[in-house]
Amino acid sequence: MRARSRRTPTFFSLIAYPVGVFILVVFLNAPLRKWLPRAALTQADLIVIFSLLSVTAAMASEYTFISHATIHQYPLEKETSKTARELILPNMPDWLIIKDKALVEDIQGGGHGFWYVWASSPSTSPNTSPGSPSCR
Numbered sequence: 001m002r003a004r005s006r007r008t009p010t011f012f013s014l015i016a017y018p019v020g021v022f023i024l025v026v027f028l029n030a031p032l033r034k035w036l037p038r039a040a041l042t043q044a045d046l047i048v049i050f051s052l053l054s055v056t057a058a059m060a061s062e063y064t065f066i067s068h069a070t071i072h073q074y075p076l077e078k079e080t081s082k083t084a085r086e087l088i089l090p091n092m093p094d095w096l097i098i099k100d101k102a103l104v105e106d107i108q109g110g111g112h113g114f115w116y117v118w119a120s121s122p123s124t125s126p127n128t129s130p131g132s133p134s135c136r
Contacts (some may be wrong), residue, residue, distance in 0.1 A: 014061055018053035025049055075101040 025046070032040035041049070075098055077084040089099055098104055 014057055017057045018050060021053050022046070022050045071097050072104050075099055075104050 025041070029041045029046070074084045074088055074092075078089060078101065079085075089097070092099075
C-alpha cells in the first residue's frame with residue numbers, strides 16, 4: 001500500500017505539540033484544583049507553561065527545512081553522487097526519504113504553478129473520495 005503524496009502545512013505541526021501537551025497539563029491539573037487547590041497550577045503558571053512549550057517547539061523546528069531540502073535532492077544526485085547512490089539511498093527507510101527520481105524531477109524547474117497546486121489539493125481534487133485509487 002502506497003500513501004498518496006499530499007501537501008501538509010507545516011504551521012500546524014508547530015501548534016500541535018504545545019496544544020497537545022497543554023491539554024494534558026490542564027487535565028492533570030483539574031483534580032488538583034478540586035482536591036488540593038494550593039498544589040494546583042494557577043492561570044499564570046499555565047500561561048508560562050504554554051509559552052515555554054510554544055517557544056521550544058519553534059526552536060526545535062527552526063532548521064527542519066534544511067534537512068527537507070536534502071531529502072528531496074538525493075534522488076536527483078543518485079546518478080552523479082556515489083555517496084547518495086551507494087550509502088544514503090539504500091540505507092534509508094522508504095518512509096523517511098524519497099527514492100524515486102520521477103517524484104522530484106519538477107523541483108529542478110521550480111516546481112508547479114499555483115493552478116496546478118490548487119487543482120491537485122485534497123479539497124479541490126475530484127479523486128479524493130473514499131475508495132478512489134488515489135486515496136488507497
